[in-house]
Amino acid sequence: MDMGLRGKVAIVTGGSVGIGLAVAEGMAAEGANVVLAARGGERAQVEADRIAKAHGVEALGVAADVSTAEGVDGLVRAAEDRFGGTDILVNNAGTGSNETVMAAPDDKWQSYWDLHVMAAVRLARGVVPQMRRRGGGVILHNASICAVQPLWYEPIYNVTKSALMMFSKCLATELVGDNIRVNCVNPGLILTPDWKKTARQLTANTGGDWEGYLQGVADEHAPIKRFGTPEELANFFVFLCSDKASYSVGSTYFVDGGMQKGL
Template sequence: MELGIRGKAAIITGGSKGIGLATALLLASEGAEIAIVARDAEALQSAVEQIKEQTGKEVLAISADVSKAEEAVRAVEETAAHFGGIHILVNNAGTSAARPFQQVETDAWTSDLDLKLFGAVHFARAALPYMRDVGGGAIVNVTAIGGKTPGASSLPTSVSRAAGLALTKAMSKDLAADQIRVNAVCIGLIRSAQIERMWQAKAPELSWEEFAADPRHGIPLGRIGNAQEAANVIGFLVSEAASFVTGTSVNIDGGISAVL
């Protein structure tokens, strides 16, 4: 399918690894101009080389802390200046932070919300004028299924992710008049460095394929997903193929969530 994003400028936070990198690779392969944002300069350079090797595209790499408003503004302004505008924003930066309520100190709440909620707010607010200038755009907020069905010992992550879903719906209504679509994806078990650490801690005697298919994960489709499968959905949501889709969330979880 032709996604209709050739020549459009996309900025992806958390773009040096995992779902962010897979999304950057997909959008670059479709002809988009890509800026990736992350804190780790070495990981950024590795991602740039990988994208160049696989797609032939030059990528703008920006080292920034997305939780800081001034750094978000700098990253967005640098992207807009380099590519002449911004059409696509993927708010993907985030980490897992899941503990029982009584173990979460105030600083942990603050840092998690700063990264996952306010990081998305900072980038969207900074990108908004540039999207208006080009006649519209698409924003995808990457959240998690725990934001819809928070479980025990899932704090503060589940609260930050739930806030991201509320942000997505409210923004979609506020920005629709500017032809800016805002959607979310809710991630379940997707292969990542964190999941690989869990594999090595719990079942190092198993191959990845055996661990991914372990029925104890409870995934109806029978396996852990991969970053490319998440990137495919994100790519659709930012594309012209989804031109009438806004204010919604899509679970990428192999069917494990109990809610739509």
């Protein structure tokens, strides 16, 4: 199936590892040129070089802290300078949290707000003019099932991801007339390096069965009884960015192995 992505330019934030890297690779496999943005620019460029060689596309790694206005501005300029603009933006940069509402200080709330929400706001302001010049585009926001079904130990993550989901809906309404489609994806349990790292830490003093720990998490939360892979999630992102999803506008899609319990 031809996804119509050949020659498109896609920015993926948090693009050097995990979900972001899988999305960038999935885009490149369909012929899109990719910009991998990450705080670690050297790692992003290593992965960009590998993707370019593997898929015969152009790929650029950019050092960018998208939680800051300066980082966003630099990323937008890099895409403009290298490719003349952007057709696809995947807002993927983010991380989990661990706190209580009563104990979390203001600066922790602010840092997650900047990373999960303001990064998306600023990147939209930066890339939408490029997309308009190029006749349209696609913006996808990677939120979380926790945006609607929160986990008790990460209230800041829950709240900011919920705000990102609402921002996605608002932006979709504003941009649909410009032939720019905006959607949101709420993943469930995806087996990222962060999950593996956490599991190893939690089981270090009890025998080190990190895989068993993760299986227990999957058994508790996901009817499918396993974690999804970054590649499985990336396939859905690629579809939503493609011409095959041309009537998908302003929606939120759950890719969660049945984890969401509500309607």
